Amino acid sequence: MTEKGLTAARFGPPSSRSRVRRADKALVVASAVCLALVVLAMIGPWLAPYSPSAITPNANQGFSSQHLLGTDTLGRDILSRLLVATRLSLLGPALVVLTSTTLGTALAIASAWFGGWFDRIVSRVVAVLFAFPSMLFAVLAVAVFGQGLIAPVIALSIAYIPYFARIGRTVALRERYLPYIEACKLSGFSGWRICLWHILPNMASIVRAQATIGFGSALVDIAAISFLGLGVQPPSAEWGLMVSSGRSALLAGSPQESLSAGVMIIIAVVAFNVLGERMAKRSEER
Numbered sequence: 001m002t003e004k005g006l007t008a009a010r011f012g013p014p015s016s017r018s019r020v021r022r023a024d025k026a027l028v029v030a031s032a033v034c035l036a037l038v039v040l041a042m043i044g045p046w047l048a049p050y051s052p053s054a055i056t057p058n059a060n061q062g063f064s065s066q067h068l069l070g071t072d073t074l075g076r077d078i079l080s081r082l083l084v085a086t087r088l089s090l091l092g093p094a095l096v097v098l099t100s101t102t103l104g105t106a107l108a109i110a111s112a113w114f115g116g117w118f119d120r121i122v123s124r125v126v127a128v129l130f131a132f133p134s135m136l137f138a139v140l141a142v143a144v145f146g147q148g149l150i151a152p153v154i155a156l157s158i159a160y161i162p163y164f165a166r167i168g169r170t171v172a173l174r175e176r177y178l179p180y181i182e183a184c185k186l187s188g189f190s191g192w193r194i195c196l197w198h199i200l201p202n203m204a205s206i207v208r209a210q211a212t213i214g215f216g217s218a219l220v221d222i223a224a225i226s227f228l229g230l231g232v233q234p235p236s237a238e239w240g241l242m243v244s245s246g247r248s249a250l251l252a253g254s255p256q257e258s259l260s261a262g263v264m265i266i267i268a269v270v271a272f273n274v275l276g277e278r279m280a281k282r283s284e285e286r
Contacts (some may be wrong), residue, residue, distance in 0.1 A: 007093075017099070026278065027278040028047075029273065029274075030272075030275040032037055033271035034268075034271050035211075037086065037090060037268055039091075040083065040086045041086045041090045041091070044084055044086045044087055045083070045087070047083050047086050048079070048081075048083045048084055049080055050077040051145060052076065052083075052085055053235050054076060055074050055075050056071065056076070057075055058071050059073055059074060059075045060073060060254040062254070066180075067079065070256040070257075072131055072242075072245065072246060072253070073245070074248050076214075076255050078242075078256055079260075081215035081237040082237075082239075082260055083238045084244070085237035085241075085242060086239075087235065088149070088232060088236065089219065089238050089239040089264075089265075090219070090268075092153055092219075092231075093219040094220040095153045095157070096153055096156045096157050096214045097160070097211050097214050097218055098212070099153075099159035100157045100158075100159075100161045100163075100164055100207045101164050101214070103122055103161050103164075103165075103179055104161045104162070105165075105203075107165045108165045108166075108168025108169040108171075108172050109172050109199055109200060109203075110195075111165070111172070112172035112175075112176045112199075113176060113191060122169075123169075125141075126165050126166055127162075127190065132159065134156055134159035134160065134226070135224065137156065137159040138155040138177065138221065138230070138248065138264055139225075141155035142155075142225070147229075147231065148232070149230070149232055151220075152230070152231050153280045156218055160195075160217075163214065164209070164210060164211070165205070167206065168206075168207060170205060170259075171206050171207075175198075178269075179253070181194060181199070184198060205283035206280065208279060209279035209283055210280070212275050212276030213276030213277065213280070216270075216273045219269055220265070220269055221241060222240065223239050223240030224240060225240065226239075227240040227241070227243055239261040239262075242258070242261035243257075243258045243261045243262050245257065246259075
């Protein structure tokens, strides 16, 4: 075999190697952006140059050395509000994903393990929940419990359970009938121990990937709810609320508030979606 053939056999075609490098770069960049957003959510209030609620006479001021991203219609520093809003903007989706992933994965494992009538009931309930849009759940929850962050989080958590339950059930069913599960049962292990110590760890990678993708979807939903005025209320700072409150200034030729918050939403959603897709692809390759 020629030297070129040996190189191709060992490392694969150049085109495939370049695609892998690009994919790895996308994974690294997405991971770095997600990590930066999480760190920003923790330390953002301490980085803010001004108080996010401090009102000044300089309303709708453009970019300047004093206000790097300008000011809003009340003269508040947009950069300060954007930094403080990161915590609240990421907290809601995190609670939604944590709750729905936990409950959905638990339902998936129980459905795959017990099967029979229990599996049929869970499948019917999941199918019914799939028929209701997540935003409809959120609007109904706000109508019943009032505006704020808690009601949309509870509603979206319920709405997202079917997605994790359906995907988790498929993976759990595949694990359920593998030979090592039968070996564990013959060894006298209890069903709880098998589910928690064997099935759950083996489906953790796909669950993490779907949770990461779900985080981006939940972020968009919560931002949309706040944009409609049904979620976080003023004077709190949240990305969706900032997009909404900056609409009047946008029409007046001062788009900095809506534009800045919208860019942050886009960056966060794209980063978490890319990270989740790469994680899912790697879990499939294993």
